[in-house]
Amino acid sequence: MPARLAWGLTPGDGCTGLNKEADHQKRRQRRTTSYDVARVAGVSQSAVSRVFKAGASASAEMRQRVQAAAKKVGYRPNAIARGLITQRSNMVAVVISRMTNLYYPELLMQLTREFSHHGIRVLLFTLEHESEIDSVLEQMLQYQVDGIVTAAMLNREQLALIDEAGIPVALYNRRSRDGLASAVRCDQEEGERWLVTQLVEAGHRRFAIISGPEDSTVSVERTSSAVQKLAELGIQDVTVVGGDYSYQSGRLGFAAIAKQLGGPPDAVIAANDVMAIGCIDAARQECNLPVPDALSVVGFDGVGPASYAAYNLTTVKQPVERMTQATVAMLLERIRDPQLPPEERIFAGTKVAGGSARLLT
């Protein structure tokens, strides 16, 4: 018989007071538990549990008594203990990397918001280097998260590890591998093709590209589909310089392009908006080149600063809100029914014909 229960059944006497006093000193603070509520309400602990569990059977009178007692003693169910017994933590892990990219904060906020509407909390993990993934993964699994949303690359072994643990994964803007995970992504190929087509039709011929980090699949997709579409339209010699998604790398990217070409190109395609902005600033400030009159620049993402009047970027905006909603919905479905097969959803980007490129229309 649990000691606590015995104590609960013992009528309060002087000794109890002393014990309480000692407890206070030893531990930081005895938390009030469902047993405390039960004692005050004069019912069993199971009854308390039932009242606090939605959809459990309990009479109206029982509910009232328990709730009154709970309020009186300041009871709050312990989510940790609940998680241990129900095998469900009601937490999902969100993995984000590359915070230089303005796009991620928005994503994160939306995800948190959306999950919270479903009673689920977000445990946040950020990556400084790709190499950290393994240790972060380990952490997530130890915390028994119910699901994982990742905007970072996971390799086959990592996905397999998670799958083995029976935790559903949703990849954000990453292609699903081996059908081990669900995925939500923006159709970047189509977006880039649109940008390229518009630029070529408007008469641009000398193209340059500022790519993102080499290990970013997003960048690789964007860059290669731009190169490919250019080739289709008869443009072969495209200068490609590397960036890291940051403003500064956009500036340096433009300088590198100008140097490599011995002068400015007709158009620069940046792998994201922030680099496009850097590129525009460098062109204007350092080479005194008006944008878009002498140089067209396009980006990708549609982040906040893209629409600042000074830039007014021509870009493709990702439908972040719809994408996060889809991510959350898909993950929740698979948490409820782990048998459900993974799914991939692809959203078209919104074409934004801003003022940073000379287009026909």
Place this chain on the structure above:
Amino acid sequence: MPARLAWGLTPGDGCTGLNKEADHQKRRQRRTTSYDVARVAGVSQSAVSRVFKAGASASAEMRQRVQAAAKKVGYRPNAIARGLITQRSNMVAVVISRMTNLYYPELLMQLTREFSHHGIRVLLFTLEHESEIDSVLEQMLQYQVDGIVTAAMLNREQLALIDEAGIPVALYNRRSRDGLASAVRCDQEEGERWLVTQLVEAGHRRFAIISGPEDSTVSVERTSSAVQKLAELGIQDVTVVGGDYSYQSGRLGFAAIAKQLGGPPDAVIAANDVMAIGCIDAARQECNLPVPDALSVVGFDGVGPASYAAYNLTTVKQPVERMTQATVAMLLERIRDPQLPPEERIFAGTKVAGGSARLLT
């Protein structure tokens, strides 16, 4: 005697295989526990626990055997169960509101990074409306977080509630109330006084202010200290219009000011950088006013876009990195020793004499 232990001591036979099979079907998946490791290693569960607990006494041989067994069965300590018994979740809650402000994402990333270096995970809570605080607070407490960092306002009752639960709190850019919480903040008064002084000394006389939301203490501090310093320097009639920290509200703010004054002022003091940027864009685009030649604009925060060449804001940059480090350090100290009194640390901002204002130097 626990059934599991009995099973553990029973030598494996045909029946075991069947049971495992059945288990697989019934529950989603029997997680491998320390008992499993113990069985494989031929030691007790407590031994396994000790090996996985840093600083516990265990012989070298024991460590090896246990670790080998653990790797073999793919064991991973369950952080939830550990949290239940140790009364420590190794999670802190971070509360963020107002995501229109570019400043918060940076803060959040830094905090997560810093906490992770100390083996602590961040449970993220975002606020859409102030009214949500109470329910969010309840969530945090249920999840037994070890500490709370909040960049949102908490009132006296809310702070008292947390204090009662024995959870240390660190306020970010908020003044500590009643000594119930630690606080880290940037000396915004001093920052604003510097901005104002510089502007006045450079000859500006007609001033306007774009404030943040009324319920933002940060905005109130910034705005009122600017007004006060202006008064000290003999400038009384200051136009103040309200904004919400967003780019758009900066644009609208400038329009409102121009309308109210019947023309542009000499200088605009915005309560944050993003509104300053909006203000500059509106002035340039809609009124064809060159900045800083015809109009000086200053901001606050020192967020990324503030240093974009098109704006090159004159502003005060918050030392985010030092502030987050201080926040984390203070919170961890108080988690380790709850008796420690709260503390308030104030950091001076970095004065950035950019190019969006005409200053003497």
Place this chain on the structure above:
DNA sequence: GGCGAGCTGGCATTCGCATTCAACCGCGGT
């Protein structure tokens, strides 16, 4: 050879809640 100190490892218990199982209470049907 004997004895005490210092480790080690095992047993049993505990954290707080959910859930199973059995008991129980009415109540309507036969």
Place this chain on the structure above:
DNA sequence: ACCGCGGTTGAATGCGAATGCCAGCTCGCC
């Protein structure tokens, strides 16, 4: 009067790891 059924309630058990306590063992020193 008896049976059975739906609806409640309480006692007991278990989730998975940490830990106090004790027994056993090793080692050293007299």
